[in-house]
Amino acid sequence: GIYEFIQLSKFDLHAFDPQMLLSAIFFWNRETRAFKFSCGFVCPTLLDIAAITSLAPIGDRFYTDAFEEEFYFLGQKTYLAFINAHMGQLDTLVSTLEHIAFLMYWLFACVFCTPSLQVPKYYYILAQALHSQKKICLSNLLLAFLFSSLDEASESLFRESGPCNLSGPLWLLQLWLNAILEKKLLLTSSFLSPMCQLEGARLTTLMPRKRSIDNFSKYIQAFLSFSEFTKDLAPFIRSDLTRPSWLRENNQVGNISPDSVDMWSGFLSWDVILSGMWQKDVRI
Numbered sequence: 001g002i003y004e005f006i007q008l009s010k011f012d013l014h015a016f017d018p019q020m021l022l023s024a025i026f027f028w029n030r031e032t033r034a035f036k037f038s039c040g041f042v043c044p045t046l047l048d049i050a051a052i053t054s055l056a057p058i059g060d061r062f063y064t065d066a067f068e069e070e071f072y073f074l075g076q077k078t079y080l081a082f083i084n085a086h087m088g089q090l091d092t093l094v095s096t097l098e099h100i101a102f103l104m105y106w107l108f109a110c111v112f113c114t115p116s117l118q119v120p121k122y123y124y125i126l127a128q129a130l131h132s133q134k135k136i137c138l139s140n141l142l143l144a145f146l147f148s149s150l151d152e153a154s155e156s157l158f159r160e161s162g163p164c165n166l167s168g169p170l171w172l173l174q175l176w177l178n179a180i181l182e183k184k185l186l187l188t189s190s191f192l193s194p195m196c197q198l199e200g201a202r203l204t205t206l207m208p209r210k211r212s213i214d215n216f217s218k219y220i221q222a223f224l225s226f227s228e229f230t231k232d233l234a235p236f237i238r239s240d241l242t243r244p245s246w247l248r249e250n251n252q253v254g255n256i257s258p259d260s261v262d263m264w265s266g267f268l269s270w271d272v273i274l275s276g277m278w279q280k281d282v283r284i
Contacts, residue, residue, distance in 0.1 A: 004054035013171035023219035051236035052200035054244040057266030059137035103127035115167035178206040179235040
């Protein structure tokens with residue numbers, strides 16, 4: 001389910017280190033959709049998403065025309081106007097319309113991070129599918145969105161007009177970078193939260209406290225120092241992984257339950273999916 005992922009959204013996922021993100025984008029290769037380090041090509045994977053968000057790599061592909069609209073939604077409103085229009089009364093049960101509106105807001109504001117100043121209606125279909133408890137593979141969709149965002153960000157660096165404002169699920173990139181650079185940059189955390197024990201919650205506290213333009217060269221040197229593929233580049237392949245429990249309890253070779261076969265097949269299989277609402281093909 002997405003319950004733990006929603007709990008993760010309560011943390012500050014939008015605390016970015018601009019120099020770290022920008023320095024990483026310089027290493028992004030749009031042909032392979034991976035970062036080209038000295039040791040080879042490296043990129044976030046479905047396993048990383050599972051450890052950070054608790055999203056399993058199983059479920060059906062999402063198609064925007066798979067569901068018919070059953071409710072009338074007031075789309076194209078500002079964020080505040082959208083909340084006021086669909087928020088129910090206090091001390092009353094959450095209605096179907098209100099729940100779909102919540103999921104819709106969560107998707108565009110917290111997950112996919114649209115650059116629009118108004119609520120885009122095209123997230124409604126996905127929100128409706130999640131409300132109906134359809135088995136949508138949200139992790140594939142999230143990873144494809146991230147790759148598309150990195151493609152656009154990398155391309156914008158070389159435009160004559162200069163780079164544009166970055167958008168998309170860059171919070172996922174930031175948390176992944178925090179994970180692979182944690183030991184190299186000696187990032188520390190005093191994380192202790194009973195509300196959410198996901199790796200993603202801990203990684204939000206690893207943001208470097210001192211930010212300056214000088215950090216850009218430090219991050220570039222850190223990426224260049226990956227001359228060999230080490231454990232730092234696979235930060236979630238370890239036995240002391242806290243959550244999710246379904247991943248921690250089924251990661252021993254020869255001791256995988258039958259119910260976990262499909263999950264691990266999802267980790268290891270390649271796929272071509274549509275990265276969201278604009279029908280862009282992304283191979284992962």
